[in-house]
Amino acid sequence: MTTISERTSPAERFQAIIDADEKVEPSDWMPEGYRKTLIRQIAQHAHSEVIGMQPEGNWITRAPTLERKAILIAKVQDEAGHGLYLYSAAETLGVTRDELVELLHTGRQKYSSIFNYPTLTWADIGAIGWLVDGAAITNQVMLTRTSYGPYARAMVRICKEESFHQRQGYEIMLRLCNGTPEQKAMAQDAVNRWWWPALMMFGPHDSESTHTSQSMEWKIKRISNDDLRQHFVDMTVPQAEYLGLTLPDPELRWNPERGHYDFGEIDWDEFWRVVNGHGPMNRDRLEHKIRAWEDGEWVRDAAAAYAEKQQARRAASRTGG
Amino acid sequence: MAYSVPHVDGEPDPEFGRSESRGWPMWEVFVRQRRGMSHVHAGSLHAPDAETALQHARDVYTRRVEGVSVWVVPSSAIVASDPDEADAFFEAIEKPYRAATYYEIPDEVGQM
Numbered sequence: 001m002t003t004i005s006e007r008t009s010p011a012e013r014f015q016a017i018i019d020a021d022e023k024v025e026p027s028d029w030m031p032e033g034y035r036k037t038l039i040r041q042i043a044q045h046a047h048s049e050v051i052g053m054q055p056e057g058n059w060i061t062r063a064p065t066l067e068r069k070a071i072l073i074a075k076v077q078d079e080a081g082h083g084l085y086l087y088s089a090a091e092t093l094g095v096t097r098d099e100l101v102e103l104l105h106t107g108r109q110k111y112s113s114i115f116n117y118p119t120l121t122w123a124d125i126g127a128i129g130w131l132v133d134g135a136a137i138t139n140q141v142m143l144t145r146t147s148y149g150p151y152a153r154a155m156v157r158i159c160k161e162e163s164f165h166q167r168q169g170y171e172i173m174l175r176l177c178n179g180t181p182e183q184k185a186m187a188q189d190a191v192n193r194w195w196w197p198a199l200m201m202f203g204p205h206d207s208e209s210t211h212t213s214q215s216m217e218w219k220i221k222r223i224s225n226d227d228l229r230q231h232f233v234d235m236t237v238p239q240a241e242y243l244g245l246t247l248p249d250p251e252l253r254w255n256p257e258r259g260h261y262d263f264g265e266i267d268w269d270e271f272w273r274v275v276n277g278h279g280p281m282n283r284d285r286l287e288h289k290i291r292a293w294e295d296g297e298w299v300r301d302a303a304a305a306y307a308e309k310q311q312a313r314r315a316a317s318r319t320g321g
Numbered sequence: 322m323a324y325s326v327p328h329v330d331g332e333p334d335p336e337f338g339r340s341e342s343r344g345w346p347m348w349e350v351f352v353r354q355r356r357g358m359s360h361v362h363a364g365s366l367h368a369p370d371a372e373t374a375l376q377h378a379r380d381v382y383t384r385r386v387e388g389v390s391v392w393v394v395p396s397s398a399i400v401a402s403d404p405d406e407a408d409a410f411f412e413a414i415e416k417p418y419r420a421a422t423y424y425e426i427p428d429e430v431g432q433m
């Protein structure tokens with residue numbers, strides 16, 4: 001048996017790394033398609049974390065208690081951190097942070113469509129933590145085994161933090177479901193609105209997603225969209241039952257032969273509408289992001305000016321004696 | 322899949338790596354998890370100066386007291402070995418006599 005380093009051509013060495021389930025690292029040779037696929041995926045993942053702060057940020061000033069407010073701030077701060085880990089991972093592939101931010105701001109790179117839905121009530125904060133972070137965890141646990149080292153390492157770090165996100169969300173739902181009839185109705189309404197968008201997070205059917213097979217061959221992706229979605233449904237249905245909430249799908253039922261829950265068809269027209277920019281909040285999210293970037297310009301300028309001044313002062317004291 | 326967006330018909334394929342970074346320089350972050358352990362590479366970040374880099378490192382990499390000490394180093398100061406020269410560079414594999422298992426010691430001698 002030959003070891004990875006004994007293979008002669010760079011392409012052979014790359015394939016040997018993939019075959020051996022080892023990690024590709026930034027300084028390794030890699031096919032241009034592999035690099036581009038990763039940049040696109042990691043950048044969009046990063047954009048999603050950053051834009052994902054908005055729907056929840058919407059409720060920070062209106063959280064029902066000081067404790068819930070502190071928790072929500074911590075959760076939103078985590079999402080900012082997730083964005084930063086991921087941008088760093090993308091940068092190891094030879095792209096600058098500036099380029100990625102610009103691609104987001106000009107709409108040439110997208111973020112997950114889930115964040116184009118509005119957060120109408122406090123129960124939405126519970127539903128997001130439980131369902132949206134829950135769906136994200138399903139996907140991200142799979143990505144801890146992705147073939148690109150920096151991406152896998154970012155995922156390990158992120159997954160450690162996501163469990164807090166999902167549990168705080170479920171606890172909000174639990175509290176509402178054990179509260180007044182109005183509170184329980186609010187929780188049910190939130191689930192009615194977030195259930196289907198959460199299922200859409202896993203993307204098109206395997207039969208429809210043309211890029212999936214190449215990603216699976218490169219081991220960037222390790223489990224298919226439909227399998228991840230099924231796993232999420234199987235995990236979530238008992239959690240909804242415990243809350244006493246109904247998932248808004250009349251076709252949802254246990255299938256003893258498959259050993260899985262059967263569920264209804266996603267509204268793919270809605271899916272593509274939102275992906276193509278026509279969801280309820282697409283414009284707001286991007287406008288808000290660009291405004292925040294522009295409003296922060298004086299801070300970036302001041303920090304740069306301060307760094308320059310400090311450097312000049314240090315240089316002067318070194319030569320001046 | 323979660324947090325990624327399906328390909329849309331006619332989606333442009335941006336060319337990367339052409340622009341020079343106008344932003345803050347990059348720093349590598351090393352965190353000492355506990356007393357008695359080495360600082361271990363945690364990741365990287367952008368910051369205008371060392372002091373700010375330290376504060377960012379605290380916020381980005383130790384939000385849950387993952388460390389008792391942090392180092393930041395300008396990424397440009399890292400000197401790395403060449404992965405293509407790894408075979409010649411790490412030649413120890415040709416020197417099995419450096420490994421303890423190379424030597425046969427009779428069982429009667431006991432643990433050594």
Ligand SMILES: [Fe+2]
Pocket residue numbers: 049078079082158
């Ligand atoms: Fe996240």
Ligand SMILES: [Fe+2]
Pocket residue numbers: 079133136162165
């Ligand atoms: Fe999260």
